[in-house]
Amino acid sequence: MTAFQTAVCRLVRRCPRGKVISYGGVAAIAGNPRAARAARAVGAIMRDLPDGTDVPWWRVINSRGEISHRDIGHGPAIQRKLLEREGVRFGGSGRVDWERYGWSGE
DNA sequence: GAGATGACGGGCT
């Protein structure tokens, strides 16, 4: 475990149910000054999380408020269901209301 | 240490 991974995981674990945050946001709150760029690294960490982890990785989405994964097919469906189960509503364009569900680290 | 990689972001077409 690197220091960066530890910081990111600790932060995401604090994200409350029914809330979401962007990859860039995680990097920023985790203390990375180049958040917009470090976002990629955050994604890599989420990707490597094992099943049964205590890190709510599904609450981490892209800056547009949608489930990204760039270009996958069925992966997003699982994440979306997990979020909807917590009360997060998706708009017609498949996006969440950032103002309503966004988390800023409190 | 150099090159490749990708759950990203932002800007341009």
Added chain:
DNA sequence: AAGCCCGCCATCT
């Protein structure tokens, strides 16, 4: 609106 491209970061080879 949808897609493409480029830049940067942490990691892995």
